[in-house]
Amino acid sequence: MAAQIGIYCLGNDAVYDWLAALFVSLRRHSPHVAVTLIPFDERLAKTRVLCAEHGVDVLPSDGLASLDTVSREIWPNLPVGYLRKLAVFWGPYEHFLFLDADVVVIKPVEHLLEAARTRAREVLYVDGDLDMVYRPGSLRAQMVVEHGARGINTGTFGGSRGLVSLGAVRRAATLAAGVREHFIDIYEMGFVNFVLDVTDVPCLSFNDTIGDVWPAWVGYAYRSFPDGRRWLRIQPPVMMHWAGFPLTSRIPYYRLWLNYRMPGRPLAAVTLTLRIDAAHLARRLLKRTRLKLRV
Numbered sequence: 001m002a003a004q005i006g007i008y009c010l011g012n013d014a015v016y017d018w019l020a021a022l023f024v025s026l027r028r029h030s031p032h033v034a035v036t037l038i039p040f041d042e043r044l045a046k047t048r049v050l051c052a053e054h055g056v057d058v059l060p061s062d063g064l065a066s067l068d069t070v071s072r073e074i075w076p077n078l079p080v081g082y083l084r085k086l087a088v089f090w091g092p093y094e095h096f097l098f099l100d101a102d103v104v105v106i107k108p109v110e111h112l113l114e115a116a117r118t119r120a121r122e123v124l125y126v127d128g129d130l131d132m133v134y135r136p137g138s139l140r141a142q143m144v145v146e147h148g149a150r151g152i153n154t155g156t157f158g159g160s161r162g163l164v165s166l167g168a169v170r171r172a173a174t175l176a177a178g179v180r181e182h183f184i185d186i187y188e189m190g191f192v193n194f195v196l197d198v199t200d201v202p203c204l205s206f207n208d209t210i211g212d213v214w215p216a217w218v219g220y221a222y223r224s225f226p227d228g229r230r231w232l233r234i235q236p237p238v239m240m241h242w243a244g245f246p247l248t249s250r251i252p253y254y255r256l257w258l259n260y261r262m263p264g265r266p267l268a269a270v271t272l273t274l275r276i277d278a279a280h281l282a283r284r285l286l287k288r289t290r291l292k293l294r295v
Contacts, residue, residue: 006034
């Protein structure tokens with residue numbers, strides 16, 4: 001596939017295990033598709049090695065400072081890296097698919113990239129839910145009536161270069177200052193949707209556009225089968241997305257994820273499971289301690 005078409009993801013060393021599973025899944029199912037990592041921040045020591053192992057390019061971070069500035073204006077108390085995914089709209093690929101780190105693909109994705117190419121004036125999404133983007137109220141009603149808001153999940157979507165400009169992001173940030181309380185506080189999702197809506201970028205679901213692209217979020221109810229697989233409407237989705245789930249052995253479809261993170265390495269998989277569960281427990285205890293200190 002031509003290098004002008006490719007996949008972006010966002011991450012750093014903090015999501016190394018998620019990224020490792022994503023890269024393995026991409027190389028297993030779509031081995032010839034170009035992939036570029038957008039650095040979440042400068043913590044990339046392990047991630048750069050991982051990218052080199054899987055033939056993944058790393059986008060230079062010196063061109064992301066403007067998005068960091070916008071992020072600080074909107075969420076001064078959150079890490080600035082979340083908004084860096086907007087760089088997909090002026091990055092090296094003419095047409096692209098964006099996947100968050102906590103995704104694995106379980107089928108080839110070339111048809112999604114082809115859909116992004118043929119529908120170059122639209123953003124195509126896998127999952128959408130207005131309740132996860134805007135709070136009920138006047139802004140939400142305005143976005144739906146005047147701009148056709150869909151409430152897309154910004155962890156899995158396709159599009160084309162030039163649909164959004166840095167100038168449009170800055171203008172949206174200025175507008176957002178007066179309506180910030182109407183966004184659901186799920187990191188960047190509310191603001192990215194707001195940018196697409198006020199810029200009047202059409203958003204269509206992949207399923208409505210090309211069919212057979214079922215919702216990817218693992219929180220949905222999937223049909224069970226005797227062999228342990230659980231797929232929605234019998235037909236398996238193209239990808240699985242663990243948005244909102246911290247990485248532990250208790251996440252839905254953990255065995256599926258582990259199959260990509262540690263393929264054919266059962267002993268290493270046990271060690272990894274113990275490590276990630278211990279790390280999760282340590283984070284919970286640290287958070288609890290900090291809350292007690294505030295009281």
